[in-house]
Amino acid sequence: MKTKILLADDEKEFIEMLAQRLELRDLAVTTVYSGKDAIELAEKIDFDVIILDVLMPEITGIDALQQIKKSKPFTPIIMLTGEASIENAIQGMKLGALDFLIKPADTELLIKKISQARKLKHEHEERIRQAEIENILRTRGW
């Protein structure tokens, strides 16, 4: 199954180009142009990885990250920013972002980070499944 990516950035042409490049590498990409749309879509669809631009109008990437983490705590989020600002990186990581990339990011590096993020998510989900099974077995005395 293809890795499902949500890309959010108010620079429409930037994410449309990036989306095409990721799709050529066999990833399933959905694009949105605001933090608000990213939050709404992340609630409805179980994405493997979410990529958020930090500086979006009104609801910033940091605000969106906080909101998405409430409903989808295990979905890995990678922050993208045009600012070479370590403060944003630290804030995003403290709030639960898995990783951070400075725009324009190297596409191959981004794909590598997406792949790592997806692997981590699946490992985490697998651990939860195992724990649930163990819990059922224990409560039934098996």
Add this chain to the structure above:
Amino acid sequence: MQMKNSNDKAGFLGGVTASVTHELQNVLAIIKETSGLMEDFLLMNQAGGMPDLDERLGKCLETIKKQSYRGVTLTSRLNGFAHTSDSPQSTINIFETLQKMISITDRLFKQKGIDVSIIPCDTPYSIITDAILFQMIAFSCIECLIDAFQANTAIILAIQSSESQAAIQLLCNNRDLNHMDYRQKIIQTHHWEKINALCEQLGLKADISTDIPALLIFFK
């Protein structure tokens, strides 16, 4: 006072420059991704053929051209803005200066969901002043209106005149506001004191409209 002015000017110039260069980085990021996509298309074509290659490459080139123009416009504006600090006093056309200030700070306000515009003015009002401080006053007035009225809306600038006086009106275009609060809300912001201090230095006068959510900067 002179040291504080220098710090304030540096802060203003730095804030505007940071915003414009951020946008320039976006332009470069788009050009980079587009040229990368062209590379992908060409590699795929070599590997086994790429349908509609010419059309795809044509679209990419169109994007690069559009973004190059956007980049040139941004650098021209930034260059013009940087040169306003060349001399401490110069003759400025009020409408043109405000229009340029809006175009270069546009992104900062759009980030807050605010649309700032200026109504065209036929009369070419000019004053001899410190162009940077003058722009800082207009910029502070916009920020003041945003803070005072939590304006998630539009701010409209206009040059108004009568026989004896002329002023820049900065109006917060929000019909939901209770007009009784206008003066009090503006005075309560930290911007109001700064606006008055800057106006005093340039021999201008700031006032608050009593019947609409607007600030007035009298220059004549």
